[in-house]
Amino acid sequence: MNRRMVLYTVGTAVKIEAALLLLPAACALIYKENSLKAILISAAICLAAGFALTLVSRPGNKVIYAREGFITVALAWIALSAFGALPFYISGEIPSYIDAFFETVSGFTTTGSSILTDIEAMSKGLLFWRSFTHWIGGMGVLVFIMAVIPSLSDRNMHLLRAEVPGPIVGKLVPRIRHTARILYIIYVVMTVIEIILLIIGRMPVFEAVVHAFGTAGTGGFGVKSDSIAGYSPYLQWVITVFMLLFGINFNLYYLLLIRRFKSVFKSSELWVYFGIVASSTAAITANIAASYESFSTAFRASAFQVVSIITTTGYATTDFDRWPVFSKMILLTLMFVGACAGSTGGGFKIARIIILAKTVKRELKKLLHPRSVSALKFEGKALSESTVSSVSSYLSIYVFLFFAVLVLLCFESFDLETNISAVAACFNNIGPGFGAVGPTLSFAEYSPFAKLLLSLAMLLGRLEIYPLFIALSPSTWTKK
Amino acid sequence: MNIIIAGCGKIGTAVISALVSEGHNVTAMDKSLGVIDELTNIYDIMGVCGNCADCETLEEAMIGSCDIFVAATGTDEVNMLSCYIARSMGAKHTVARIRDPEYNDRSLSFMSQTLELSMALNPELLLAQDLHNLIKIPSAFKVEYFSKRNLEMIEVRLKSDSDLVGKKLSRIRGKEKEEFLIGAVLRGDNLYIPDGNFELQAGDLICIFASPADMQKLLKSLNMLKKAVKDVMIIGGSKTAFYLSKILATTGTNVKIVEKDRAVCEKLSESLPHTTIIHGDGSHHDTLMEEGLNSIDAFVALTGIDEENILTSLFAEEFNVPRVVAKINNNELTKMAEKLGLGGVISTKSVTADILTRYARAVENSMGSNIETLYKFMDGKAEALEFRVNADSEVVGTPIKDLKISRGILIAGIIKPGNKASIVTGNDIIEAGDKVIVLASGKRLSDLDDILR
Numbered sequence: 002m003n004r005r006m007v008l009y010t011v012g013t014a015v016k017i018e019a020a021l022l023l024l025p026a027a028c029a030l031i032y033k034e035n036s037l038k039a040i041l042i043s044a045a046i047c048l049a050a051g052f053a054l055t056l057v058s059r060p061g062n063k064v065i066y067a068r069e070g071f072i073t074v075a076l077a078w079i080a081l082s083a084f085g086a087l088p089f090y091i092s093g094e095i096p097s098y099i100d101a102f103f104e105t106v107s108g109f110t111t112t113g114s115s116i117l118t119d120i121e122a123m124s125k126g127l128l129f130w131r132s133f134t135h136w137i138g139g140m141g142v143l144v145f146i147m148a149v150i151p152s153l154s155d156r157n158m159h160l161l162r163a164e165v166p167g168p169i170v171g172k173l174v175p176r177i178r179h180t181a182r183i184l185y186i187i188y189v190v191m192t193v194i195e196i197i198l199l200i201i202g203r204m205p206v207f208e209a210v211v212h213a214f215g216t217a218g219t220g221g222f223g224v225k226s227d228s229i230a231g232y233s234p235y236l237q238w239v240i241t242v243f244m245l246l247f248g249i250n251f252n253l254y255y256l257l258l259i260r261r262f263k264s265v266f267k268s269s270e271l272w273v274y275f276g277i278v279a280s281s282t283a284a285i286t287a288n289i290a291a292s293y294e295s296f297s298t299a300f301r302a303s304a305f306q307v308v309s310i311i312t313t314t315g316y317a318t319t320d321f322d323r324w325p326v327f328s329k330m331i332l333l334t335l336m337f338v339g340a341c342a343g344s345t346g347g348g349f350k351i352a353r354i355i356i357l358a359k360t361v362k363r364e365l366k367k368l369l370h371p372r373s374v375s376a377l378k379f380e381g382k383a384l385s386e387s388t389v390s391s392v393s394s395y396l397s398i399y400v401f402l403f404f405a406v407l408v409l410l411c412f413e414s415f416d417l418e419t420n421i422s423a424v425a426a427c428f429n430n431i432g433p434g435f436g437a438v439g440p441t442l443s444f445a446e447y448s449p450f451a452k453l454l455l456s457l458a459m460l461l462g463r464l465e466i467y468p469l470f471i472a473l474s475p476s477t478w479t480k481k
Numbered sequence: 482m483n484i485i486i487a488g489c490g491k492i493g494t495a496v497i498s499a500l501v502s503e504g505h506n507v508t509a510m511d512k513s514l515g516v517i518d519e520l521t522n523i524y525d526i527m528g529v530c531g532n533c534a535d536c537e538t539l540e541e542a543m544i545g546s547c548d549i550f551v552a553a554t555g556t557d558e559v560n561m562l563s564c565y566i567a568r569s570m571g572a573k574h575t576v577a578r579i580r581d582p583e584y585n586d587r588s589l590s591f592m593s594q595t596l597e598l599s600m601a602l603n604p605e606l607l608l609a610q611d612l613h614n615l616i617k618i619p620s621a622f623k624v625e626y627f628s629k630r631n632l633e634m635i636e637v638r639l640k641s642d643s644d645l646v647g648k649k650l651s652r653i654r655g656k657e658k659e660e661f662l663i664g665a666v667l668r669g670d671n672l673y674i675p676d677g678n679f680e681l682q683a684g685d686l687i688c689i690f691a692s693p694a695d696m697q698k699l700l701k702s703l704n705m706l707k708k709a710v711k712d713v714m715i716i717g718g719s720k721t722a723f724y725l726s727k728i729l730a731t732t733g734t735n736v737k738i739v740e741k742d743r744a745v746c747e748k749l750s751e752s753l754p755h756t757t758i759i760h761g762d763g764s765h766h767d768t769l770m771e772e773g774l775n776s777i778d779a780f781v782a783l784t785g786i787d788e789e790n791i792l793t794s795l796f797a798e799e800f801n802v803p804r805v806v807a808k809i810n811n812n813e814l815t816k817m818a819e820k821l822g823l824g825g826v827i828s829t830k831s832v833t834a835d836i837l838t839r840y841a842r843a844v845e846n847s848m849g850s851n852i853e854t855l856y857k858f859m860d861g862k863a864e865a866l867e868f869r870v871n872a873d874s875e876v877v878g879t880p881i882k883d884l885k886i887s888r889g890i891l892i893a894g895i896i897k898p899g900n901k902a903s904i905v906t907g908n909d910i911i912e913a914g915d916k917v918i919v920l921a922s923g924k925r926l927s928d929l930d931d932i933l934r
Contacts, residue, residue, distance in 0.1 A: 067522075156523065156525075157525065158521060158525070171527075172527045173527075174527060175506040175507050175526050175527040176506050178525075179506070259543075382530075
């Protein structure tokens with residue numbers, strides 16, 4: 002294994018983090034806050050650590066294989082979270098390092114689960130950093146590095162594949178660097194449009210930026226303890242629409258840009274995504290309409306919540322923990338569905354569900370006609386058998402890990418609903434769950450062990466299990 | 482530049498590898514998903530799986546913004562068709578691999594015109610031409626020509642008994658009366674552009690530039706030229722063997738082809754009346770001896786199996802055949818064969834990749850292609866380029882010794898219009914309309930002005 006190249010890339014990622022910390026530092030400077038010092042010290046530590054790593058590991062051979070790709074991505078994310086927690090810890094605003102780590106992992110993985118009980122007491126610089134981690138983590142740190150640093154390695158495809166979620170990861174244009182750039186340009190432009198629309202709706206600039214970051218990364222960190230509930234219907238609708246947009250595969254936006262409208266409208270994943278959102282919204286609206294003063298309020302609340310959960314953002318405009326069981330069950334189901342592949346959202350991904358459904362259909366047909374041969378097609382293309390089987394095995398490992406984490410979490414003194422929804426919310430990168438971890442409460446009550454466990458679950462969910470699994474398995478590190 | 486390579490077999494892959502390292506945006510197209518997966522893992526390219534003559538597949542590869550479309554599948558007709566479609570869908574230049582001898586006669590120019598092909602590639606023919614050059618100068622590894630054979634470049638490995646070993650270049654040049662230039666020396670993995678004080682050692686791979694007449698005399702006086710080749714034996718009746726026999730027949734050389742397949746033998750004998758066709762197994766000891774392995778001047782192994790080519794060539798070297806060349810497609814095997822002491826190794830892939838590299842650079846320059854020829858040599862570590870000089874070039878009018886030339890660049894020769902080539906001296910002046918041969922290592926030149934600091 003090319004350990005030097007792995008460490009070198011991780012070191013580069015940490016250096017980039019030092020640069021990224023300058024943005025919250027600027028924010029703290031504008032608001033003249035004490036957190037500035039803590040942020041700058043953290044940036045200095047990142048820079049020193051990054052240089053140390055890149056200096057000891059200056060690679061001679063830049064060739065990497067799939068294995069190095071997985072391990073690099075896993076280690077980079079762990080390192081970024083560990084260093085990213087420093088500002089919270091050094092400033093003393095989150096006194097426990099484990100709490101700060103949980104909060105940062107939750108940020109980078111775009112989960113949005115929080116251990117903060119009083120968000121409004123935090124300084125603006127740190128709130129900015131907390132939401133900015135969503136934005137960075139949404140599109141991926143290594144994708145960012147690929148976009149800005151020329152020729153890290155000749156085989157960056159392995160990194161892209163390990164970091165970008167979805168069963169099939171393709172490039173938009175021949176060069177990986179250009180692909181990464183196009184993705185980030187689309188991402189930045191959409192974020193800026195959302196910020197402008199929010200400011201037009203009279204949201205203060207700082208809050209507009211923070212909420213746009215939370216929406217773009219499909220994260221869910223806000224600045225208010227009641228999340229989005231206090232804002233005007235216009236602002237809630239803007240956030241709903243943008244959550245929905247950031248849950249769509251970014252490749253489709255590129256196709257729109259190069260005017261291939263036909264391929265966009267033929268995308269089955271897009272239509273299934275819209276279909277699920279529309280039908281879930283209709284079902285929940287009907288279910289909760291009676292308890293709201295007007296139909297439009299009920300519709301707005303249910304649309305916002307459905308989109309927020311399916312895109313794995315996790316914003317709330319209402320305490321959905323008090324909704325009827327039927328509505329809650331729909332939301333819990335949506336937690337597992339997740340957004341489209343190649344978007345910033347988490348979860349199991351709609352693309353995988355479609356492929357699984359087609360596989361099941363084919364198996365049924367095989368029972369009736371044992372000699373039948375049928376190719377599986379997705380987005381107009383035949384799927385290779387290896388993709389089909391990788392989706393099935395992803396389901397198995399996904400279910401297995403979900404229950405493993407859940408069993409371990411049940412050492413805690415919470416009821417089953419809380420624990421199930423907590424694991425579902427972390428594993429699928431959503432944020433709030435039900436019961437004691439509902440939208441108005443936080444994860445603060447869990448023990449440090451449970452917080453570390455849930456941090457691991459969040460990383461597993463964001464990186465789609467395999468990278469972390471490979472990095473943590475001993476056989477990767479022993480020489481054969 | 483955006484380049485699409487359709488058909489990713491041996492040739493296609495070699496072309497992709499060369500063009501990616503040139504920094505182009507390459508899209509690979511192949512029918513097999515496995516091939517595409519493998520290639521996109523290794524190279525920074527985009528892969529499209531599908532039939533390259535299908536307009537939907539071409540559209541997916543964004544044919545509209547494609548600068549060069551190369552069709553290199555194994556079927557000539559598919560290549561022609563897909564180039565035609567690609568051209569009408571907006572590809573700026575199209576290159577088709579057309580290797581069947583039936584198409585490679587007078588009909589080729591007609592077809593190229595009708596299909597609006599920018600270039601027809603025939604790797605087997607190119608290989609045959611290279612082989613012919615190699616056979617003519619038996620001690621050389623590689624022989625290349627510039628400016629319609631006005632200037633020759635050869636690559637020679639110095640053996641320990643060579644007269645050149647242990648001598649400084651200034652002395653060698655003073656002693657011989659012919660005009661020549663030792664442009665580059667490859668020692669181990671290091672490439673040197675030598676000056677007068679450089680001392681040659683046994684085992685060095687050197688490249689010599691000279692005009693063809695001077696080259697003959699030089700090689701003779703250095704005892705590197707053996708007697709003229711009269712009898713050539715070729716193992717394997719491939720297309721390359723066909724083209725090579727045809728070229729050799731025009732120079733009055735006796736050619737003998739040994740081929741296993743009876744049907745192939747019959748077909749060859751129809752189209753090659755002056756060549757002796759033997760139906761037999763070229764890897765059989767007895768067959769080779771019966772056909773006089775110990776009395777031929779050159780032995781060329783051209784079967785489709787690398788290992789067989791290597792073994793029979795080594796066997797032929799045991800019998801002191803003056804010139805032995807083996808075709809090896811697998812690069813890893815090439816390295817092993819050279820370790821075993823096999824002198825002449827040649828592959829179809831590198832010939833084709835060189836040509837497309839040159840073509841892509843010329844298209845990129847697009848000022849009516851400054852680059853006339855481009856060769857990679859010295860194990861791919863150096864390039865020799867021939868430029869046509871434009872009037873607005875910065876090098877025009879200054880004596881060469883006063884030009885500020887970057888490190889790793891050497892001006893090897895100047896060809897004045899209507900004159901024969903001359904090796905450069907410091908007082909020469911480059912003028913518009915001249916052709917200049919430049920040797921470059923570690924720098925990618927696409928225009929003559931790039932040689933300046």
